[in-house]
Amino acid sequence: MPADYWADIFTNRLSRRRVLRGAAIGGVALTGAALIGCSTKSDETGKPAGTPAAGASATSTATATPAGAATATATIPANLISLKTSPERGPGGTKFTVTGEGLKPSTRLDFVWQTVDGSYKTDLVNNEVQYVDRVWTPRRATLGQVTTDAQGKFTGNFTAPEDFFGVHDIYALVEGTEAAKAGFSIERTFELSPREGPIGTPIKVKVTGLGSSAYTSTGSIRYDNTYMGFVSATTTHGTAEFQVRAAGPVGTHVIQFDGASHALPYLNIEQSPVASINKWAVPFRVTADNGAPANALEWPEQAKVSTDPKSGRTTVGSSNIAATSTSKAALVPAAGPIKTASKLEVSGLPAGANVEIKWMNVTGNRVVGGWNLVDTPLGKATVSADGKISAPIDVPDTLGGWHAIRVVDGDKTLAEVPFYVERSIDSVTPQKVKAGEKFTVHVKGIGWTELDNGVAVTYDNTYMGMACGFASNGDVAMQMVATGTPGTHLIELYPMIYDNAHGKYPWQYNLPHLTFAQDHPALNLGYRLPVYRLAIEVV
Secondary structure, three states: OOOOHHHHHHOOOOOOOOOOOOOEEOOEEOOHHHHOOOOOOOOOOOOOOOOOOOOOOOOOOOOOOOOOOOOOOOOOOOOOEEOEEEOOEEOOOOEEEEEEOOOOOOOEEEEEEEEEEEEEEEEEEOOEEEEEEEEEEEEEEEEEEEEOOOOOOEEEEEEOOOOOOEEEEEEEEEOOEEEEEEEEEEOOEEEEEOOEEOOOOEEEEEEEOOOOOOOOOEEEEEEOOEEEEEEEOOOOOOOEEEEEEOOOOOEEEEEEEEEEEOOEEOOOHHHOOOOOOOOEEEEEEEOOOOOOOOOEEEOOOHHHOOOOOOOOOOOOOHHHEOOOOOOEEEEEOOEEOOOOEEEEEEEOOOOOOEEEEEEEEEEEOOOOOOEEEEEEEEEEEEOOOOOOEEEEEEOOOOOOEEEEEEEEEOOEEEEEEEEEEOOEEEEEEOOEEOOOOEEEEEEEOOOOOOOOOEEEEEEOOEEEEEEEOOOOOOOEEEEEEOOOOOEEEEEEEEOOOOOOOOOOOOOOOOOOEOOOOOOOOOHHHOOOOOEEEEEEEEO
């Protein structure tokens, strides 16, 4: 069978119409219809698309460019000269030329690219982090400079930034004032590697050109037609990089990437007002079953996690400390799973004071009765003559997330320091089980905020549902039923965003967030949430 047979079968190169002309919206020329799907409800219709990294390049192995697409025409105000772009579209990294005439002779033109920076809005309320929305802040990125000739003509060569999907306005500035305008349309790309390997093989996936508007801002992954989860690129400028595992049995499987409506696959997007969004179906050949891989946690890189002490700490706040306190406190280590042995060092305390050390936690639930901040005594200490204490700390079996350790004297908090309880694996038992029999997945360190109080679960890359650990003090024990043919079967527990009526459209909640390691709202608040990579063997 020819090597490109599967590519011809599975790679969708769809010819479909583009709706790109119309009123400029926040610096992006799109008709209103291009931003809506089956419903006209959208909190983002009319918001701009774009993102920075001017001059960045991207290698694409699976770009699907629609045939017969309309030109990337920007709406040109009467006082601006219209410029020509060639080519008019392409993925980030595309080389393109801008030409124009009728400008002032021998004049320097500064070219800028209209974009936005994406971020997440969260609220800290009653020792709880609530997810609210995404925020798009317009920005212009520098493309380069060109000088017109004696006739007021020019030709400029530029590189499209790796950016959000859709048309981006390009402005030529003369001494900071807009003089002319063009447009370039960023297209979506999809690539994955490797294309074969045994069960459990890590498959790296990269998507560029996700958008910042409804129906373009998320994509969905299916494995053999079943939904696995969604990807986003709010804070990564339209680029999503993530990893999934090859599930069995041995043979050829299909990994599908779709445009998404509210993070779910939009199966007939070709007939929608956003028909220009590409989709792909790419084969992966499972070559062998080498047995169940070891259970593991896959973490975001530490550099992706905010270390800003002013970010959300839920049970920690300087307002809790007595105004007269001059203390400084530190924990080593300051993060770890339950039962971590840490050491507390505090200075600047009143000499000779008898103090208590307390662990701050939350107890309750969201279903009935609400929750409260509670403290658990960890021990007592007497402050030395130089105002210091040093004490061992054994982290309790407790909720995951940000907690506080407080040093108190009566009703006064003299010092406070944060500790982050990480997620951990307790057990998967039994790991060998017959089809139809039960097994238990037991994990620890699940939190209580809308960002970390649950996990979204897949079985052989098929979304099953979610589990919550708030009411059970961070302990999640899921009784599951083994299914499938004899051999290795994979279980993943992904970070998610809990739906508690605070978050806004167009997100869908309680779903596997496949880009958790790069673009989850918890990252900017210092929450380092992993995916659980687990497995069983059906015998």
